[in-house]
Amino acid sequence: MEQQWKKSLYVYVDQLNKGRVAPGSGPRHTTIRDLRFVEEQQERSRRIAEWYRRRGITPLRGETGVRTVRTVRQNPAEVVADVALHSAFYYEKGGMTHREDVVESERLTFVREKGGWEIVTVEHRVPERSGVRKVVESEPALRLSQWGEVLPSPRPSQPLLNRRVLGGAGRESAVRYRREEAAAYADRWWKDGNPEFEIFEVDCTNYVSQCLFAGGAPIHYTGKRETGWWYKGYNGAQEWWSFSWAVSDSLQRYLSGSRQSGLRAELVERPDQLQLGDVIQYDWDGNGHYQHSTVVTAFDAGGMPLVNARTVSSRHRYWDYKDSYAWTDRTAYRFFHINDYL
Template sequence: MPRKPSPGDESEWKSSLQRYVRLFNRTESEQNARDLSQYVADALHAERLQQRTDRLRERDLLRGAIPAGSETKAELIRVNESAGEVSVLVRLHVKRKMEQKGMYYMEERQETERLWLRRDGRDWTVLQVEPVVSERRPRYGISAQLQEQDSDTLLPEETESMLSGSAPYLNYELMPGFKRWKGGIPYRRELAAAYADRWWNEGNPSFELFDVNCTNYVSQCIFAGNAPMNYTGRRESGWWYKGRAGNRENWSYSWAVANAMAAYLSAARKGGLRAVIVSSADELQLGDVIAYDWNGEGRFQHTTIVTAFDSAGQPLVNANTVPSRHRYWDYRDSYAWTSGTKYRFFHIPDLL
């Protein structure tokens, strides 16, 4: 008869997990994956980790940036135990203090990993590590299949007045406070960045929270910077959000889907939210947007917003699917990054 897990088992595997977290933090601080790679009995992940660490070290050397300290905290999300085996889903909150040209800044991110551990005599071995690479998932929910079905994405005019979505649907045409801006509505970059820093690691309860939340989060930030919604009632057009009414999702694809937002910002228009595509990251300002095509295949899967700059004037960005705050813009420290990754840099004008 199989032996049931004992309290001693839990104490022992948690001790092994704690050691894993300490070695993870050392890897972040020293930019050397040797000790962690040797601790894990997963050759595939050891290679994956080494490649990421090498990219990070090379990039930071070119930037003239070095880690001045690192802290990693772990949160257990889910645990499945059996006699002699355990699998855990763990969230790692990483803080790295960076020094560059005599100045310091703090970058943060929260990564999620699945670990499988097995008892090996008196010890527990980390058999397998699987990073949860949420940035690679272009869809944002069960309704994503409707993205290609125009007939299901329209809001019938006769029912539109009956839909009562959650905040923050606003009709700017009815807001006289904006009427005085004959040249357009000022884009408040500092407000967009402040909102991004406030909600980088959690969801604003006034909005839906998606499994893949990066573009929804960036849209909220832009909206917080006074960008006017372009409400059309058609999910495949405009840039708008009304919330959920029953089972109906009342927001445009451009609000919540990375590729749709990139297409919307790329299109020419005279008023409202729009952007200019610039050639390099150092042309961006606070509140501007970067879209990421991980494989270079012409479809964008991730979106970030510029919230700060390093000592060299390069953007630091926030994101929300893998919560990130003041992360260096190129994402070479992400498992989603590939040698084929392409970027699109969007500068939002000062007047919308």
């Protein structure tokens, strides 16, 4: 039975892959009975085809792999499975070939029919629209140690403070923001996440903060979760970090703030004003609440930024995210250029 329903899964993945390379061509979804999904995909395909045209890109090929993460329910008549889809998309622009990678999650329900297995529902997981885990709001008050104190941790190499930016007598000295190192870190950990840090259920801003830290951005430790920008790891089972480290809207407010030293940024008007290691934040509903964070890791042949992210793990994705299930026509962006010296 397992191999039979998986044949239907592989047909579905092949259709998704072909649709990414040739959107708007109207491939037949022979294994799908979810009419809502089919209609949404048709509209999405038309939008993506127009998006490709506006960007001036030529799709070349796609490679999509699938992994069954969990079988939620399985019986002779029905299978419900959570799957991860890793899509590598190759395209040409200005004589250059680019590759982007995205790992997305879906829940598929298969039903056995006389002619085989069909997909009756497709549920997309859209964690970019979520905030950081709700458990944050219910955590007890934290008893924080003094600056620099080594905390008990289950991970012996748990990162604490960026001591490379400390001068004599504990004073911070200005350092150059190492953009290439921030981007290299982003490319190293975009898919699985660095196990030396806590990996959150909604991980985008935690990941971006790690990239800034890897580029030399100095920790601003205050001992209060609602202020500063810091990460201190674990004390037993309790994780210690500021909201600005892990919550997109909090990081947006921190980068928008004015300060004399430490992590600072300039809000710029256009994405083509950004450099490697800069930050883009996304307000999907246009209501002033920013829900997603990315870091600039490359540029296309037209000089437009390509970004990395986690939660929906992405590498060298076009900055505007119009292929994301989170995107709406109300989406607003904030473009932060990180100061060269911090």
